[in-house]
Amino acid sequence: MTVNRVLIFAGGRLDPGMLREVRPDDILIGADRGALFLVEHGMKPDLAVGDFDSVSQEELNLIRTYSKETLVCDPINKDLTDTELAFEHAVRRNPAEIVLTGVIGTRLDHTLANLHMLLPAAEQGITCAIWDEYNYITLCGSVSQVVDHGYTYVSLLPLTPVVTGITLNGFLYPLHNATLRIGQSLAVSNQFVSPIGTVTVGEGWLLIIQSRD
Template sequence: MTVNRVLIFAGGRLDPGMLREVRPNDFLIGADRGALFLVEHGMKPDLAVGDFDSVSEEELERIRTYSIELLACDPVDKDLTDTELAFDHAVRRNPAEIVLTGVIGTRLDHTLANLHMLLRAAEQGITCAIWDEYNYITLCGSFSQVEDRGYSYVSLLPLTPVVTGITLDGFMYPLHNATLRIGQSLAVSNQLVASTGTVHVGEGWLLIIQSRD
């Protein structure tokens, strides 16, 4: 089954405001407690997936009742996080775009693993973003247009050890053919000076993080 856009709701910090971003033809995946979030807010997941170790038996039954499909796995005998299981199912549907929400939370290890999924999507030609109340995160390997989404800052951080040929237009602090290495904060807390800005990258992968406090 091929779909245009997949929205994954995972079990991290979830903002009910993200439900306003759901379009009629989106394919909705709830990962573990993210599926319960969708059901509790009157949404019907196309797929609920995970080990469901963070929900009660009664909550799992609600998820089962109100989801089109449920795939449960053993919480011990599995190699992937619930979010990656959901991501893999999204990729199999060959979408043009994947949006992940509820993938940032108190577990830094899970947050970093979820950020790495942006690279997996990019390598397969899929547009992908991590989106919540405080952050909108994408990945740039050649060119990106950055729209003003109402966040205060735009920070650029290398995902690969070195990113070269970075040129920014439409930003308060422009760069021209710059190089960033992991560990440098040169491009943190920049700001747009127009409704859109552009980011060019020569080589490497660069996280574009729009954020607010």
Template sequence: MKDKRIVIVTGGRLGDWTLPLIAPDDYIIGADAGALFLVRHGIRPDIALGDFDSVTAEEFEWIRRNSAETHAYDPVDKDYTDTELAWRLAVSKGPREIMMVGALGTRFDHTLANVHLLRFAAREGVPAVLADEHNRIRIASGELRLTNGGFAYISLLPLTETVTGITLTGFQYPLNEATIEIGQSIGISNKLLGEEGTIVLSEGLLLVIESRD
């Protein structure tokens, strides 16, 4: 599946903005209520999975009939959230990229846990991004090239205690071999000068958050 992008739709905040993010050739995983969102909008998941405690028995049957595969888990006898189950499955398939939508919502504990899943994907060498109508969140490790996606701001926040050797090119506020420690806000609200920018770092993991109001 090296040439495929996997899109995970999970049960956080979703809306009409979600649909244009999904391309016809994506491999689609629906997690719990995310699978219901997909079938309601006429999109057939390649896999629907979860404990499905967020849907009714009738809705689960609708999901099952309209998904290529359905993996149902016991809500008690499982070690991971439905979102992490979907994420681990996606990473194991070794795709070109993973994009997850519905991962950023009103439950900050779930949101933060989902952001941390980016680290799991980075460790396995799989490019990954969390997306909603206001944000794109990914990890920089080594080098990351960004193209202008219409976001007003780009913020850089350490995901490890210290990130060293940070060099930015193509940004309004450049850095050269800089160090940022977790808790520092020096990387907030930068901008691209043109259509492309590059982030290079020596050591650590850096959250790269493209955002707009």
């Protein structure tokens, strides 16, 4: 059975406005403090997962009470971050789409690791996005129809060392068969000129980052 969409709420910067994006048929997964965020805002996670080292025992009891399922792992003897654990459980549900929020915060290492999760999702044919108040991030490895979500800028950054054959349509600054390498900022701070833009990639993986200050 294919699940339409899984929303993962992690323990980074969380925007209550994201709760308005929850659909009745969404599967909700809370990773560590993200589960507490859902519960405190009247939501019932389908799964709460993590080591829960960022919540008190009282808060963990609250999570257990209001989550349909809670999986607590050892904070020392584990190989994955709480967010990746949540992501793996999301993938097992065979969703058409995964949305991650609360995965950007003060820990740059965690933020980068979370951005990298877009790649295994794409390789498995799952539409995946990182979405919060300031950013909407997807990954392109062939052709993407990019919907303008109302952010100020749209930037393209290579996730692989080299991305070739980049062509843009529907953007203020077009590209045709361009090449981007890690370390180049050529495609930063572009803008939409139509409600939907098209990004085409020949080889490599390209991050598409819609953002605002």
